[in-house]
Structures are given as C-alpha cells and as structure tokens.
Amino acid sequence: MYEGVLQNLIDELGMLPGVGPKSAQRIAFHLLAAEPADVKRLAHALLEVKDKVRFCRVCGNVAAEEECRICRDTRRDTHVICVVEESKDVVAIEKTREFRGRYHVLGGAISPIDGVGPDDLRIRELMTRLADGRVTELIIATDPNLEGEATATYLARLVKPMGLKVTRLASGLPVGGDLEYADEVTLGRAFEGRRLLDV
Amino acid sequence: MSLYRDEGIVLRTHKLGEADRIVTVLTRRTGKVRGVAKGVRRTMSRFGARLEPFTHVDLQLHNGRTLDVITQAETIHPYGEALVHDYPRYTAGSAMLETADRLIMGEKEPALRQFLLLVGGLRTLGSGGHEPRLVLDAYFLRSLAVAGYAPALEACARCKAPAVRAFAIVAGGVVCGACRPAGSAVPAGETIALMSALLKGDWATADASEGRHRAECSGLVAAYLQWHLEHGIRSLRHVEREPASSTTLD
Numbered sequence: 001m002y003e004g005v006l007q008n009l010i011d012e013l014g015m016l017p018g019v020g021p022k023s024a025q026r027i028a029f030h031l032l033a034a035e036p037a038d039v040k041r042l043a044h045a046l047l048e049v050k051d052k053v054r055f056c057r058v059c060g061n062v063a064a065e066e067e068c069r070i071c072r073d074t075r076r077d078t079h080v081i082c083v084v085e086e087s088k089d090v091v092a093i094e095k096t097r098e099f100r101g102r103y104h105v106l107g108g109a110i111s112p113i114d115g116v117g118p119d120d121l122r123i124r125e126l127m128t129r130l131a132d133g134r135v136t137e138l139i140i141a142t143d144p145n146l147e148g149e150a151t152a153t154y155l156a157r158l159v160k161p162m163g164l165k166v167t168r169l170a171s172g173l174p175v176g177g178d179l180e181y182a183d184e185v186t187l188g189r190a191f192e193g194r195r196l197l198d199v
Numbered sequence: 200m201s202l203y204r205d206e207g208i209v210l211r212t213h214k215l216g217e218a219d220r221i222v223t224v225l226t227r228r229t230g231k232v233r234g235v236a237k238g239v240r241r242t243m244s245r246f247g248a249r250l251e252p253f254t255h256v257d258l259q260l261h262n263g264r265t266l267d268v269i270t271q272a273e274t275i276h277p278y279g280e281a282l283v284h285d286y287p288r289y290t291a292g293s294a295m296l297e298t299a300d301r302l303i304m305g306e307k308e309p310a311l312r313q314f315l316l317l318v319g320g321l322r323t324l325g326s327g328g329h330e331p332r333l334v335l336d337a338y339f340l341r342s343l344a345v346a347g348y349a350p351a352l353e354a355c356a357r358c359k360a361p362a363v364r365a366f367a368i369v370a371g372g373v374v375c376g377a378c379r380p381a382g383s384a385v386p387a388g389e390t391i392a393l394m395s396a397l398l399k400g401d402w403a404t405a406d407a408s409e410g411r412h413r414a415e416c417s418g419l420v421a422a423y424l425q426w427h428l429e430h431g432i433r434s435l436r437h438v439e440r441e442p443a444s445s446t447t448l449d
Contacts, residue, residue, distance in 0.1 A: 006315050018216050018217065078319045093254050110317075110437075111293075112289075112293035112294065112297075112434035112436075112437040112438070113252070113293045113296060113297045113433065113434050114433070115434075115436070117436065117437040119436075130290035137335030138317055143246075145251055146251045146252050146253065146279050146283055149283040149284070150283050150286065150289045153284055153285070153286050153289070155285050157286060167302055174242045174243050176243070177243055181245055181247075181275060182247060183246070183248050183249045184277065185248035185249075185251075185274065185280060186247045186249065186251075188209060190213065
C-alpha cells in the first residue's frame with residue numbers, strides 16, 4: 001500500500017480491463033518518472049475522448065460529430081448495410097478495403113445467459129433505417145461464435161419479410177492455417193460454403 | 200494428478216484478457232469445472248469452435264491453482280449447430296445451460312445424473328421433435344427432481360391426501376383444500392397432468408396438450424425452479440414460446 005494519491009492512481013489503473021494490481025503499479029511508477037508534459041498530454045487525451053467522442057446517431061459507431069465519418073461520406077453506397085457487433089469490427093472491415101457500403105453497430109450480440117436480448121441491442125434503430133426502402137442488401141457480420149450466429153438468425157427472421165437480400169459473412173478455414181487442425185464445425189462450414197474454382 | 204481427461208458440455212464462457220476465455224464445463228466424472236482456454240478467441244486458435252456453449256467435448260485439462268487450464272479439446276457432438284439456426288430452440292437451450300450452471304453449485308463435485316440429463320435434454324431439443332418450451336419445462340422438472348426438489352403432483356405435498364385443489368410452491372407441489380396456504384395457484388387439472396407427464400417423460404400426453412395449459416405449466420415450473428434456486432434465471436425472459444418458422448440465410 002502506498003500513500004494517498006499514488007495509491008489512488010494504482011487503484012484507478014487497476015480498474016482498466018486486463019490491468020492487474022502489478023501492472024497498475026508498474027504503469028503508475030512509469031507515469032511518476034515521466035516528463036510532466038507527457039503526463040499532461042495523456043490526461044488531456046483521456047478527458048478529451050470522454051468529452052468529444054459520441055455515438056453516431058445513424059449507425060451507432062463511435063464519432064467525433066453527430067454522424068460518423070462513414071455516414072457523412074457521400075461516396076459510400078447507401079444501398080448496402082453491414083451489421084456488426086462493435087465499433088472495433090467496423091475498423092477491422094474497413095482495413096480490408098473490400099466494403100464500400102455503410103454500417104450498423106448493434107452494441108453486442110444476443111446472449112440470453114448474460115441477460116442480453118434483442119431489446120438491449122440497436123435492432124429497433126436498424127429496422128427504422130431499413131424502413132425507407134433504399135437499402136437492398138443487409139450483410140450480417142456478427143462474430144462467428146454462438147451468440148453472433150444466434151443474432152444473425154434473429155435478424156434474418158426479422159428482416160426477410162421486408163424483401164431484402166440478407167447475407168452472412170462466410171465461415172471456414174483461416175488463411176495460412178493447416179486443414180488437419182481445423183475443428184469439425186469450422187471444416188463443416190467450409191464445406192457448406194465451398195465455391196466453384198473459375199480457372 | 201496434474202493432468203486429467205474428461206468429457207463434458209460447455210455451459211458458458213467469459214472473456215479473459217486479450218484472447219483467452221474462462222470456460223465452464225459440466226463434465227461426466229469431475230462435475231462442474233472452470234478452465235482457461237488460452238488464445239481461443241483468435242481466429243487461428245487450435246480450439247476453433249470446440250469450446251462454444253452447447254458443445255459436447257472430450258477435454259484434457261491441467262490442474263491449476265485457481266482455474267484449470269484446457270490443453271486439448273475434441274468435439275463429441277456440436278449441439279449448438281442445430282440450435283443456433285432456430286431462435287426459440289436457442290433461447291430454450293440457453294435457459295437449460297444457465298439452470299445447470301446454477302443448480303450445480305460446487306465445482307469438482309461429480310454430478311453424473313445432471314450431466315446425463317443435460318445431454319439428453321440438448322439432444323431432444325436439437326432433434327426438433329417437440330415444442331422447445333415443453334422440452335425446457337421437462338428439463339427443469341427433472342433436473343429439480345435429480346437435485347431433490349421434485350414437486351409432488353399426485354397427492355397433497357403435506358398430508359398425502361389424494362384430492363388436490365391447488366399448487367403451492369412453498370409446500371412443494373399440489374395441496375389439498377385443508378393444507379392449501381394463502382397465495383396458492385389454482386391451475387387446471389390438465390396443467391397438473393402435463394407437469395406430471397413432463398416429469399415422467401410421457402411425450403404423447405405432453406405433445407397433445409393445449410397451448411393454454413402449456414403456458415400455465417411454464418409459469419408454474421419457472422416460479423417453482425426459481426424459488427428453489429433462490430435466484431432468477433436470466434435466460435427465461437428471452438425464451439420464445441411458440442416455434443417460429445425456421446430461418447436460413449440465402
């Protein structure tokens with residue numbers, strides 16, 4: 001136990017995800033030894049992020065303004081919406097440079113065991129976006145785990161009567177891996193989603 | 200014994216650190232076990248989908264100080280694959296897993312009958328032969344019976360008189376007019392018969408029951424379960440009653 005403000009800092013740092021008591025102590029002593037200007041810059045960044053970052057009113061992605069950069073971009077295809085669980089997934093897909101449509105961030109996935117149901121996600125907002133009839137395809141890019149699949153099933157059931165094309169990201173073998181290490185479910189999905197080689 | 204092997208059903212998972220998960224498994228021989236699966240959230244993980252909830256797995260674990268470490272996993276049957284594409288079945292299955300997790304309090308205390316019951320319940324749910332809510336209620340009643348909380352459904356829970364009038368959760372089942380405590384429910388005779396059929400595994404009677412009796416039965420069973428668990432089952436709020444048309448993606 002340290003005195004006063006130093007212990008406060010260690011306790012606060014220890015509240016961060018993935019930071020245990022030892023790591024919190026190491027970070028605190030690093031900050032203590034750092035230049036005052038560097039620490040001020042970090043403190044300013046922390047305050048600024050809470051002050052300025054908000055959620056896009058259209059898609060739910062993190063944004064510095066009312067709407068995020070992607071929703072403001074008029075060059076993006078407004079007919080295709082890609083549904084993801086978190087803002088982090090938007091960044092991952094953007095890195096591929098394969099998708100030029102817009103996004104919708106649900107804020108999680110349906111997980112009854114954790115008490116998260118459809119009403120706890122931004123599904124109502126998605127239905128409002130789809131209601132104007134401009135969107136022709138909905139790409140469901142929730143995580144390829146059980147909760148993500150259940151969310152995809154729920155969304156597909158909800159959206160299908162609207163006559164939209166509903167697609168799900170392909171599941172299968174990871175690039176760079178060995179076939180023999182693939183589990184039965186992944187390999188089964190890879191077989192289901194096999195494609196014709198056009199050579 | 201630092202290394203051991205067992206088979207089990209994955210009940211739930213929690214994220215841990217950057218890419219790990221804490222996996223809770225109900226095993227055949229060891230009982231409920233919590234183990235760390237390292238790197239399982241990475242797309243290149245050697246565990247792949249083997250440690251997803253509902254999966255029946257063959258595991259190798261290493262005894263740890265607080266949590267065991269899962270070193271190998273092989274799929275015996277991925278029950279989740281059948282359930283996840285049918286939303287009502289998925290929600291009913293989630294309630295089964297949560298109940299198993301809550302009913303079995305202690306870790307590493309063998310619970311073979313609960314394990315066999317859960318495997319049977321998931322198999323029946325996945326086969327699609329019966330309405331999911333019926334399968335769920337049957338699982339609730341039987342898991343309570345295995346835990347020693349079987350409701351009395353044939354004679355008064357207090358005096359054993361054959362003439363029953365009401366269902367009292369605090370009394371432990373149906374009660375006669377004389378023993379009936381205040382606040383008892385008065386369900387239809389068909390509802391009690393349905394509960395009895397579900398407890399015994401009489402599917403012909405259960406499948407032939409009417410919707411209103413199923414709804415009444417579900418309400419009583421859920422209240423009875425949560426009273427004995429002294430805890431709410433969060434998944435129950437999300438369980439869909441009627442099976443919707445099955446959905447597949449184009």
